[in-house]
Amino acid sequence: MSNTKENIKRGSCPVYKKCGGCQLQNLTYTEQLSFKQKKVEKLLSKFCKADKIIGMNTPYHYRNKVQAAFRTDKNGKIISGVYQSGTHHIVGIDECMTEDVTADKIIVAVRKMLKSFKLTTYDEDKQRGFLRHILVKRGFATNEVMLVLVTGTPVFPSKNNFVKAITKQFPEIKTVVQNINPYRTNLVLGDVQKVLYGKGYIEDILCGCKFRISPKSFYQINPVQTEVLYNKAIEFANLKGKETVLDTYCGIGTIGIVAAKHGAGEVIGVELNKDAVKDAVQNARANNLKNIRFYQGDAGEFMEAVAEESEKPDVVFMDPPRAGSDEKFLSSLIKMSPKTVVYISCNPETLARDLAYLDKNSTYKIQKIQPVDMFPHTAHIETVVLLSHKKADSYIHIDVEFGEGEGKIPVDSIAKRAEAYKPKEKVTYKMIKEYIEAKYGFKVHTAYIAEVKRNLGLPMYDAPNAVEELKQPRKHPTPEKVEAIKDALRYFAVI
Ligand SMILES: C[S@@+](CC[C@H](N)C(=O)[O-])C[C@H]1O[C@@H](n2cnc3c(N)ncnc32)[C@H](O)[C@@H]1O
Numbered sequence: 001m002s003n004t005k006e007n008i009k010r011g012s013c014p015v016y017k018k019c020g021g022c023q024l025q026n027l028t029y030t031e032q033l034s035f036k037q038k039k040v041e042k043l044l045s046k047f048c049k050a051d052k053i054i055g056m057n058t059p060y061h062y063r064n065k066v067q068a069a070f071r072t073d074k075n076g077k078i079i080s081g082v083y084q085s086g087t088h089h090i091v092g093i094d095e096c097m098t099e100d101v102t103a104d105k106i107i108v109a110v111r112k113m114l115k116s117f118k119l120t121t122y123d124e125d126k127q128r129g130f131l132r133h134i135l136v137k138r139g140f141a142t143n144e145v146m147l148v149l150v151t152g153t154p155v156f157p158s159k160n161n162f163v164k165a166i167t168k169q170f171p172e173i174k175t176v177v178q179n180i181n182p183y184r185t186n187l188v189l190g191d192v193q194k195v196l197y198g199k200g201y202i203e204d205i206l207c208g209c210k211f212r213i214s215p216k217s218f219y220q221i222n223p224v225q226t227e228v229l230y231n232k233a234i235e236f237a238n239l240k241g242k243e244t245v246l247d248t249y250c251g252i253g254t255i256g257i258v259a260a261k262h263g264a265g266e267v268i269g270v271e272l273n274k275d276a277v278k279d280a281v282q283n284a285r286a287n288n289l290k291n292i293r294f295y296q297g298d299a300g301e302f303m304e305a306v307a308e309e310s311e312k313p314d315v316v317f318m319d320p321p322r323a324g325s326d327e328k329f330l331s332s333l334i335k336m337s338p339k340t341v342v343y344i345s346c347n348p349e350t351l352a353r354d355l356a357y358l359d360k361n362s363t364y365k366i367q368k369i370q371p372v373d374m375f376p377h378t379a380h381i382e383t384v385v386l387l388s389h390k391k392a393d394s395y396i397h398i399d400v401e402f403g404e405g406e407g408k409i410p411v412d413s414i415a416k417r418a419e420a421y422k423p424k425e426k427v428t429y430k431m432i433k434e435y436i437e438a439k440y441g442f443k444v445h446t447a448y449i450a451e452v453k454r455n456l457g458l459p460m461y462d463a464p465n466a467v468e469e470l471k472q473p474r475k476h477p478t479p480e481k482v483e484a485i486k487d488a489l490r491y492f493a494v495i
């Protein structure tokens with residue numbers, strides 16, 4: 001254990017108790033890690049022994065996304081900081097040991113600028129005023145900063161001068177966005193936003209891949225530990241090349257893109273948030289990946305539809321939000337039965353619930369559990385779990401003599417019976433593609449197969465917001481490809 005980890009003085013933050021964000025600050029970092037290890041063991045050791053939690057060498061200022069709420073006190077002083085947990089009372093904070101230092105400085109600078117620009121803070125009770133929150137995101141690898149000003153009203157007096165002043169002071173700010181949130185809500189961001197400066201997004205690099213980050217899309221908040229986490233997830237997936245991989249709850253496509261770089265044959269991502277899906281599409285392009293597609297929608301519904309299609313991916317990554325997954329997702333996962341499932345979780349309680357479901361209802365066995373400390377000083381715990389199918393516990397040995405005569409089984413009748421009992425093969429997109437490539441020497445895209453199946457009126461899942469519809473006009477298969485696909489469907493007795 002390094003000295004740095006030991007050097008944290010218990011409760012050394014002056015607002016530790018009021019803020020409530022760092023629930024474990026009364027413990028040294030070593031004690032925090034041991035607390036988290038024990039919690040994971042308590043919840044998950046019934047499935048498999050957990051490996052030792054991977055902590056940070058320097059567990060400070062790791063947060064690349066920082067939010068601050070604003071208000072004016074009764075003396076007219078402007079305060080910025082965080083909501084005291086469970087209340088709407090703001091605890092004033094200028095710097096925080098978990099937050100990025102530049103982000104904290106930008107928030108203080110904006111607060112100081114407000115009066116000279118005659119800008120007010122938003123009053124939630126009266127629903128009047130201007131600035132509600134600030135959101136700052138920084139790409140640690142690129143040093144690109146995004147500043148989002150969340151305002152109660154769309155009118156932003158002297159906005160050009162304001163933007164000029166803040167970007168002069170912090171040249172690393174590459175984009176400034178105004179997000180308008182006039183609602184009585186606990187959500188920080190509203191629906192409408194305007195780009196005031198730059199492109200409206202920043203870029204960062206993780207595991208050697210480039211990622212675009214928008215104001216609303218999810219991006220892991222501790223990039224140092226995210227690399228550790230993703231490397232573990234990829235190690236668990238044990239990709240040998242050519243596998244079909246599903247990246248579910250994919251955010252901006254990070255895990256799928258890293259998997260594609262590690263040789264996955266085809267990657268399909270699904271995510272609910274529209275902005276994140278748009279980012280994911282751009283991210284695949286920016287990393288020159290052609291074998292990756294994204295769908296926007298509910299992961300459970302997507303899985304159900306894919307399972308109905310008898311598709312069988314080799315690996316499924318699942319990284320749901322804190323609430324965990326749902327029965328629709330898990331039962332479809334069992335139905336499609338991929339060889340490997342890698343479950344990444346930010347909540348060991350819902351993880352335990354979902355693993356119990358899989359343990360009870362499937363042949364999956366939890367093979368590895370690896371906690372990673374993504375959120376030092378807080379009680380949050382990230383865990384990555386490897387599941388694969390159980391091996392048979394025991395075998396029955398039977399001696400059978402084949403041939404003619406008493407007590408022997410005629411070979412012909414066995415072959416006939418075996419044929420009758422042979423389960424009908426599930427026809428997957430992969431099989432159709434392989435058949436066409438072997439016979440015709442060209443490849444066909446999954447979307448083309450889907451289109452031909454749809455035109456033939458075959459039951460199938462057609463994602464309503466497929467990525468193709470988001471950015472580019474959908475291309476159609478040539479007549480030659482249509483015929484090849486129909487031939488394959490006939491060959492596999494689908495039509
Ligand atoms: C913990 S994040 C993981 C994102 C990504 N895998 C990563 O590492 O950055 C969970 C993601 O699930 C998305 N999400 C939440 N509910 C969903 C649902 N029902 N179906 C699909 N995605 C969902 C969120 O928008 C978020 O991007």
